[in-house]
Amino acid sequence: MKILVCYPMKSLVKTYMPASTEVLVAESPEDFSRLVHLYQPDAAVIFSEMYMTPAWVWLPAIKSTLPKNAPLIIVPLFRDEAIIKQVAEELSLEGIYLLSAKLSQEEIRSKISLILGFIEESTGYITSENDGLVYALMSYGASGITTFCINYPILLAKQYPDKRIVVLDMNHAKPDLTRFFKLQQHQLALFRPDFLNIHTAIKRNWKSVCKQSVHMPNLYYAHAASKWKSWEITNMIAAFRKQFDYVYIDWGFCFPETEAMQRLVYTADRNLLFVRSDPFSIESSREWIGTWREKGVQCEVLLSHLDQGQPFRIGEDIALYGIVPRISESRLKESQRSNSVLVEEFFPPKLYISSLKEIAKAEYEVRRAVSG
Template sequence: MKTIVCYPVKSLVHTYMPMGCQVLVSESSADFYRLAKLYQPEAAVLFAEMFETPVWEWLPLARSTLDPQTPIVVVPLYQNESLIKEVVQKADLSGVYILSANLTQDEIRKGIGQILSLDDEADTAGPYEGRGMIYALMSHGGAGVTTFCINYPILLAKQNPDKQILVLDMNVHKQDLTRFFKLQQHQLSQFRPDLLDLRTARLRTWRKICKQSNQLPNLFYANATSNWRSMEISNLMSSLREQFDYIYIDWGYSFPETDAMQRLIYTADRNLLFVRSDPFSIEGAKEWIKSWGKRGVEYQVMLSHIDKGQNHRIGEGISVYGVVPRISDDRLRQSHRTHSVLVEEFLPPKPYVMSLQAIMETEKMVRGAVVC
């Protein structure tokens, strides 16, 4: 089937297309309109990121440029998926198919194949066998995400010496985890070209790039801060799942809601929002979690800075993954200044250690949330 594809990188178009497509690539929107008029293809695949004009302008124009019987497959971004659907409906654009913004490269290829009635026989990457669990950790700020990522994986690695554990610093605004573990020479973004194609990403041995713990050979750390594209996030997570059993991601702030952040949220097995235990933080978190619930995403709360005897129920419909007590600012500053891991200290803060152990034991027993 003669298919025109509007995508910025010509050499990568084949990774999205099923067998049976004779592809003509346009690397700009202007080029697409010119080639579409000239060759009148049998199908078109349009990546929404290629069009700079409003969707209510470019999509009707694309429809009118092609034969009315030519199917158009649109690959949207998170930020414009709903708008594209609205435009198609209100403008009554026939023959326009809209894929989900949540799809991986493989899923996009299969989706295009299904729409165009083409069998994808070129999937040589093999079936997905990764079983690693991805935990996406976020907060509205100052709620203990980095402290958790420093301490909890160590306890987890000790209890599960047969499991491979990875901790990623993806906080572009505040790379505390990178400074604490000195990860400046362990940057996954240096291998960004590998992530343009899932097959290539799977061939990379990612643990060789990571920093291995001196005491725990099954625990690894890396910096993964970058202005990622959503598809790169998808390919990175898919390949990491195949090489690690647990991946903990310090994403940092839960805003702005970029396409990359949204892709991570939809990809993760468990999304945890760290929330300070004051009323304003709790109310803000409840609204944020409910907004994601409407989009089909389950968020759980990690309630931090709990004082002794303080109530940690935050309301119906909100699952609490765990609670961690307050650690004094002086203790935290000393830990960060001396690069001392709290759970490894001679006299560790027992309430904090016990709270982490409780989370770990519950995960082990029921592989679910710690509901308080």
């Protein structure tokens, strides 16, 4: 692979690049343009500190000179990161991988290796015999999706140790799952060019991109909050179906109903609407589910924050996925403060854990019925 790097000190370039690569270095923007025309590289790595003109000037100019399918990896300064991202999105520039300005030399080298496929050559990836199941988790807010995603997948991973499970935090407005599991360095948005087509997306080893759970080796997490296009959602889900048996997507708020959210709802195997067990929330959920039913989409309800002995009426025409009881605010705050997973605690909240186990049991029955 011919890689062209634009960096001010040629002697330091090797500290940023994978050890097995041979690169050509340009020490000025003018030299970079000249070498692009001469050698037509397979990939390019740009350090934004090389350019004194605004990103909306140099970025499209560079992209237009590179071969059409050559990936462009950008290592930005802090001051440049946001504007480069904005320019790439607004001009719809394809094939651009924008790294984080917070990365160390070693982390930059690791990301470049991952993007260009050098890590995958040695590890490869394993696909499921059958496509995995995709769950879209949505709510009107404060209905317990994050708590569910922290705890339930661990129970499921224990029940199915031979299954690969992944949880994606797509809550753009409130990425609490990312904060809890510290997923800032495991962002799918970095690999956005991979989702241009399904063939590229499937080739990536997504397990190496995600963060492996410290509790279960078959459980993974990733930060996936971004302003995705609908076709990116399609290719992302198709790729993750091939490499994982269960895919849980924390979408968060079910409004506004963007093109990406609609694509997710139509693509997922099961759409779960998390609903607080008060009359107003239940009635709103009935209307929302009814509207989607008219569009040919089936949604199930996970009823949350139910007090012990509290009656509820969700309606016979609404599919109930499960019920989870209320957890006291003080109990949740203590768990968040100590970064503790409830299902792994020595004295977990019994009613909540029992409800998750009931959901896992029902999941097992459904899975067995489908496979049998």
